[in-house]
Amino acid sequence: MKKIIALAVTSALVLVALPVLAADAPKAPAPAAPTAAAAAPGAPSCDAQATEKKLAGAAKTSFVKKCTKDATDAANKACTAQAAEKKLAGAAKSSFVTKCVKDATGVPK
Numbered sequence: 664m665k666k667i668i669a670l671a672v673t674s675a676l677v678l679v680a681l682p683v684l685a686a687d688a689p690k691a692p693a694p695a696a697p698t699a700a701a702a703a704p705g706a707p708s709c710d711a712q713a714t715e716k717k718l719a720g721a722a723k724t725s726f727v728k729k730c731t732k733d734a735t736d737a738a739n740k741a742c743t744a745q746a747a748e749k750k751l752a753g754a755a756k757s758s759f760v761t762k763c764v765k766d767a768t769g770v771p772k
Contacts, residue, residue: 709734731768738767 707715709730713723742763746756 734768735764738764742767 709727712730713726716726718726739760742760745763746759749759751759
């Protein structure tokens with residue numbers, strides 16, 4: 664009996680969460696992440712920027728790491744603001760922000 668109740672509750676949560684997440688999925692990357700690899704069409708990735716600056720070795724590694732972190736932070740801030748606008752909370756907010764950041768930067772949160 665407990666398994667049936669647990670299954671019913673889980674099914675209800677999934678049925679409620681799926682339309683919310685599907686409807687709230689961002690259509691375009693967050694505009695607040697200009698240095699992100701995929702933030703804007705044609706925007707150079709952090710690796711491409713490092714190559715343009717002719718960086719190599721430790722300098723390149725450091726630059727790419729900082730660039731990626733900055734892009735992820737900017738995307739996270741923008742995505743969190745979008746989640747607040749949509750009045751998401753809890754697991755729905757976390758899922759939305761994670762997917763939004765990944766879509767915006769190509770890097771999982």
